[in-house]
Amino acid sequence: MHFPALSLALLTCAGTTLAAANTTRPYSTWMASSFLSKGQAINNHYVASVIHEGIQKAATLHNDSSLLAYASNAVSSIVSSNGTLKGWNSTFYTLDDIRIGNNMLYFWDAEGRKEKKYEIAAKGLREQLNRWPRTPSGGFWHRAPIYKNQMWLDGIYMADTFYATYVSYFEPTNITAWDDIALQFDLIEEHCRNHTSNLLQHGYSEDKAAVWADPVTGASPHVWDRAVGWYFVALVEVLQVYPADLPGYSRLHEYLTTLADGLKRAQDVSGGWWLVMDEPYPGMKGNYIESSATAMFTYAYLKGIRIGLLEASYKDVALKAWDLMLDDFVQYETNGTLSWTGTVEVGSLSGNATYEYYVGVKKALNDGKGAGPFMYAATEIELAQGL
Ligand SMILES: *[C@@H]1O[C@H](CO)[C@@H](O)[C@H](O)[C@H]1NC(C)=O
Ligand SMILES: *[C@@H]1O[C@H](CO)[C@@H](O)[C@H](O)[C@H]1NC(C)=O
Ligand SMILES: *[C@@H]1O[C@H](CO)[C@@H](O)[C@H](O)[C@H]1NC(C)=O
Ligand SMILES: *[C@@H]1O[C@H](CO)[C@@H](O)[C@H](O)[C@H]1NC(C)=O
Ligand SMILES: *[C@@H]1O[C@H](CO)[C@@H](O)[C@H](O)[C@H]1NC(C)=O
Ligand SMILES: *[C@@H]1O[C@H](CO)[C@@H](O)[C@H](O)[C@H]1NC(C)=O
Ligand SMILES: *[C@@H]1O[C@H](CO)[C@@H](O)[C@H](O)[C@H]1NC(C)=O
Ligand SMILES: *[C@@H]1O[C@H](CO)[C@@H](O)[C@H](O)[C@H]1NC(C)=O
Numbered sequence: 224m225h226f227p228a229l230s231l232a233l234l235t236c237a238g239t240t241l242a243a244a245n246t247t248r249p250y251s252t253w254m255a256s257s258f259l260s261k262g263q264a265i266n267n268h269y270v271a272s273v274i275h276e277g278i279q280k281a282a283t284l285h286n287d288s289s290l291l292a293y294a295s296n297a298v299s300s301i302v303s304s305n306g307t308l309k310g311w312n313s314t315f316y317t318l319d320d321i322r323i324g325n326n327m328l329y330f331w332d333a334e335g336r337k338e339k340k341y342e343i344a345a346k347g348l349r350e351q352l353n354r355w356p357r358t359p360s361g362g363f364w365h366r367a368p369i370y371k372n373q374m375w376l377d378g379i380y381m382a383d384t385f386y387a388t389y390v391s392y393f394e395p396t397n398i399t400a401w402d403d404i405a406l407q408f409d410l411i412e413e414h415c416r417n418h419t420s421n422l423l424q425h426g427y428s429e430d431k432a433a434v435w436a437d438p439v440t441g442a443s444p445h446v447w448d449r450a451v452g453w454y455f456v457a458l459v460e461v462l463q464v465y466p467a468d469l470p471g472y473s474r475l476h477e478y479l480t481t482l483a484d485g486l487k488r489a490q491d492v493s494g495g496w497w498l499v500m501d502e503p504y505p506g507m508k509g510n511y512i513e514s515s516a517t518a519m520f521t522y523a524y525l526k527g528i529r530i531g532l533l534e535a536s537y538k539d540v541a542l543k544a545w546d547l548m549l550d551d552f553v554q555y556e557t558n559g560t561l562s563w564t565g566t567v568e569v570g571s572l573s574g575n576a577t578y579e580y581y582v583g584v585k586k587a588l589n590d591g592k593g594a595g596p597f598m599y600a601a602t603e604i605e606l607a608q609g610l
Contacts, residue, residue: 250549254561255282255290255598258277265300267310270591270595272323274595276595277595277597281601298330306340316356319378321382325384331392349393373572374411375450377426379407380453380457383407384461387460401471404471420485421488425576427443444576445501452523455483459526462479480532490543495513495544496513499581514565521541526599548597554588
């Protein structure tokens with residue numbers, strides 16, 4: 224790290240643009256098995272969903288039957304044979320609790336199993352969306368009643384990726400549903416997008432009742448990296464299943480490509496991205512390069528390229544971020560496991576949403592909101608490299 228010219232030369236000799244020392248052991252399954260050794264539990268909370276999705280992606284790519292059995296059994300353990308999802312409250316409306324639906328749909332589809340209990344549980348979540356409290360323009364409230372009339376970028380990942388995947392399996396010709404999914408993104412774009420930087424503010428308050436709401440757009444004041452990370456990933460995941468012949472498709476695709484441009488321009492020379500991304504905050508006292516969003520952006524760029532949504536030229540952006548993650552965010556423990564550092568615990572619009580608030584939140588070790596996306600990114604790097 225102190226001799227960038229030398230390390231670049233070494234990497235070039237090894238015939239790869241990536242850190243070459245550990246290529247015999249894929250980082251995806253390495254981080255996944257490290258997490259198993261830490262004994263984390265599953266429930267219907269989105270952080271558990273993300274960790275288990277990371278494990279499942281790593282296991283599937285490397286055909287690791289014991290890791291895959293772990294992920295499959297974990298998801299199965301929270302769905303009763305009659306299709307009741309443990310911990311789910313059908314009258315509590317928080318978008319965070321919808322994300323687990325993606326884990327269920329994965330194992331519903333995997334190996335053609337079509338297990339009825341997953342279909343029933345997923346249908347429960349789908350029907351809950353039909354009852355969801357909405358803003359006057361039709362956006363899902365982030366959480367009721369506390370975040371009334373608010374949409375956050377995070378919520379798009381939590382709910383609309385499930386909504387789209389479910390509809391692609393069970394209601395593929397439901398145009399009303401496809402339009403409704405695109406509307407969620409349209410509303411975020413209308414209120415949160417900065418057309419100069421091409422980045423998006425964290426969220427907006429449609430009735431402008433939140434203390435932080437911009438008097439014109441209702442937007443919150445700052446661009447928070449993890450919210451943008453969830454949103455970038457959501458665009459890739461939703462476009463993967465969205466019918467290309469519907470008008471919503473080209474709008475979503477434009478949202479993705481313009482954000483890809485904004486993120487490339489916002490990338491720090493280190494390869495990572497700042498916690499608070501809007502000018503003039505990058506580099507300011509208290510701000511730092513944050514690991515969860517760096518992992519999410521890397522994943523979404525690589526997957527977006529792989530499935531033909533983004534130009535291949537963005538690969539350099541992702542590879543630079545990947546190198547940073549291996550150097551700075553992956554921690555090599557003496558017992559051979561990996562830990563994950565540098566992830567901010569939370570970023571919420573429940574308070575004043577000021578710069579001081581965001582940079583005042585602590586970082587956590589082995590936070591699944593960062594380690595899960597690192598596993599996602601690692602699977603894409605390994606796919607790209609044929610590892
Ligand atoms: C490879 O892994 C070892 C621990 O097994 C670690 O010390 C080393 O820094 C890693 N190297 C790279 C380039 O990631
Ligand atoms: C390996 O070391 C880390 C860090 O000390 C620890 O958290 C983890 O539980 C250890 N894992 C095993 C399998 O001993
Ligand atoms: C995956 O591993 C199993 C055994 O664990 C083997 O039967 C199967 O052929 C492998 N599949 C692929 C695609 O490598
Ligand atoms: C489904 O099974 C769970 C756990 O076995 C039980 O608590 C619940 O009452 C059952 N629900 C229905 C509708 O049968
Ligand atoms: C479900 O959520 C509603 C709304 O927040 C709440 O009033 C109710 O007590 C919750 N039910 C359970 C069983 O927790
Ligand atoms: C189609 O989607 C709309 C909006 O989500 C929903 O209200 C309706 O029940 C769905 N129709 C069918 C047949 O599933
Ligand atoms: C939009 O981004 C530009 C460039 O970073 C910045 O100068 C401007 O203040 C931003 N606008 C808002 C409303 O945040
Ligand atoms: C905003 O909240 C943070 C704590 O979350 C506090 O430190 C800061 O002083 C508050 N700023 C304003 C302007 O109220």
